[in-house]
């Protein structure tokens with residue numbers, strides 16, 4: 001790590017007595033604190049906060065902001081995350097005082113504008129998904145998965161006499177890790193379905209594991225290999241024939257927006273990731289939202305509140321839903337992200353959304369065609385919005401791993417792609433350029449990747465050479481994260 005002011009924490013930069021602002025001495029009497037608050041509410045000492053001047057604070061944060069790569073600074077082909085450019089217009093709209101300064105406890109009558117926006121967003125998401133009812137409540141895709149599986153559990157609980165106890169959730173081996181985690185959290189047993197030699201769901205394996213105890217089949221379409229599950233209607237039929245529900249992990253909606261609707265290919269429920277598909281800025285775990293859409297027969301179980309419109313045209317929050325799984329998040333959901341999604345959808349309109357998907361797929365295929373000659377793509381003569389290349393040959397022949405390639409890309413001014421996922425491909429590099437990259441930046445990325453594959457393994461193993469931090473100990477970082485500053489003398 002470079003030793004510089006930028007890498008030191010505010011606590012370490014602190015000097016007693018430094019202040020950003022000094023208030024003038026009050027010209028009115030100031031009673032002692034004990035007269036204003038009961039003594040048990042008063043701390044004995046002030047909290048040990050850092051003391052700094054205003055320029056110290058500003059420089060600290062501005063310097064921090066330059067230490068990371070972001071969509072606003074670099075091309076960011078992080079597969080499955082859809083790191084597309086986020087139009088600044090949407091931020092501005094979400095920051096309008098009429099939205100940003102509302103209080104969640106304001107009477108409904110005084111937040112009609114926001115409620116109307118949320119109501120309309122529910123309707124747009126229903127239209128885009130081809131499903132009937134929407135809840136904007138969940139806070140992220142993963143929480144949308146959990147909410148939908150809780151809905152499935154409630155649905156089967158109510159129909160136990162007819163459909164029997166349902167304890168299993170089937171999940172393809174290429175799925176995102178949140179799928180089995182959500183299944184377990186919702187009280188189901190997660191069962192893995194194999195992929196076939198084309199990287200698609202193996203129908204024989206599905207047939208075998210699809211028994212009357214299966215509640216849900218969770219599918220991602222297009223899947224994480226960037227391939228459209230061409231047998232999706234057959235799969236839906238198979239699941240429905242056994243009384244199960246089909247769940248669509250909607251993280252890859254960017255590839256099919258306005259082209260095909262999950263409800264039309266048989267999904268009973270799905271989540272959206274507005275922070276991916278509808279250009280909410282995200283990274284490092286947030287912020288996000290995870291609206292879910294369901295077919296009519298699952299509508300009664302949606303989390304409360306749902307935004308409804310009464311006969312007089314007034315909008316209100318409906319909590320009176322006796323079969324609801326309950327509340328999964330406070331208030332109206334993650335409103336800032338939802339407003340951006342609304343703005344994005346309204347700006348583009350139906351034609352524009354379709355164009356997004358077509359351009360995302362075109363960009364990914366263009367990049368695929370440039371990369372494939374020197375970095376094999378096991379399942380990709382063609383792809384949807386992303387593809388998965390492998391460094392397996394490079395590793396065997398020259399000892400260069402997917403991690404080495406990813407790290408070295410940073411030196412060339414590109415954020416790394418996702419690596420080692422999906423787990424069905426060895427030495428995987430999952431590349432998603434998104435529709436907001438130009439031909440020039442795709443050409444440059446392919447060229448950088450090509451040059452890197454020609455470089456010496458020694459150089460690559462030490463990469464990146466140009467970043468603030470080169471190769472942190474990832475195991476330590478995951479197992480013993482230091483998330484809180486502790487004074488030097490207290491560190492063990």
Ligand SMILES: *Cc1c(COP(=O)(O)O)cnc(C)c1O
Nearest residue numbers: 080140141142176178251273288
């Ligand atoms: C991102 C992602 C998720 C989880 O969504 P979050 O919004 O990050 O919780 C689930 N499945 C896939 C395929 C994803 O890419």
